[in-house]
Amino acid sequence: xxxxxxxxxxxxxxxxxxxxxxxxxxxxxxxxxxxxxxxxxxxxxxxxxxxxxxxxxxxxxxxxxxxxxxxxxxxxxxxxxxxxxxxxxxxxxxxxxxxxxxxxxxxxxxxxxxxxxxxxxxxxxxxxxxxxxxxxxxxxxxxxxxxxxxxxxxxxxxxxxxxxxxxxxxxxxxxxxx
Numbered sequence: 646x647x648x649x650x651x652x653x654x655x656x657x658x659x660x661x662x663x664x665x666x667x668x669x670x671x672x673x674x675x676x677x678x679x680x681x682x683x684x685x686x687x688x689x690x691x692x693x694x695x696x697x698x699x700x701x702x703x704x705x706x707x708x709x710x711x712x713x714x715x716x717x718x719x720x721x722x723x724x725x726x727x728x729x730x731x732x733x734x735x736x737x738x739x740x741x742x743x744x745x746x747x748x749x750x751x752x753x754x755x756x757x758x759x760x761x762x763x764x765x766x767x768x769x770x771x772x773x774x775x776x777x778x779x780x781x782x783x784x785x786x787x788x789x790x791x792x793x794x795x796x797x798x799x800x801x802x803x804x805x806x807x808x809x810x811x812x813x814x815x816x817x818x819x820x821x822x823x
Contacts, residue, residue, distance in 0.1 A: 679712025680720040680800040688800035692809065695796025698789055702778050711800060716779065720801045725769070725820055727762045766805075767815035770794050787812075 680688070689696040700709065707713060711720025718724040763769050774790040776782050785793075795809040803820055810818050 678718060678721060679708055679710030679724070680802075682710070684720075684800045684802060685710055688796045691799050691805075692792060692796040695792035695794070698785075698793050699796050702785065702789075703793060706779060711797065720797055725763055725801060727764065727821060764819065764821050765816050766794060766798060766803075766810045766818035766820060769797075769820060770810075770815055 685696075703711075703719075705714070706716035707719050711724060712718050713724075761768060761772070763772070770790060773794065774783065774785075774787065778784065791809070791811055795805055798805050798810060798818070798820065801820075803818070805818060806814050
């Protein structure tokens, strides 16, 4: 009788454990990070060259949907904040190299943010065109950076002007959530 009760309790515990595991997996897959598949498809249709370049130049660090892999999330809910979130940067060893951090810290005035704010597409273009890709910053042509930026903005759900964002209209395209 004792053995039967113990076996029954063990079986119930296994069922509960498996059920909780399945629920946890379902919760994780129900709200994927980064841009939605529909947003990426829309961006790929509206900024095909940028989508291709994003896949080649950005996705290895930022993920196919901009969800963040070794680099921070750059598309989807919570991405592209006015100022960087330190916790998102901590995943990337390049952002935690002590000598690199010391250089950046010494070059920044006391109390200044880690980077300039991202308020407009012009701000974001300035950042990515000077600092990305991480291992070969500034190595792409300006048109390639604009193409990637257009893809990112559309995938992020930001309206871009007809013909896309470029040097002449980037300052008028707000990327700050309202």
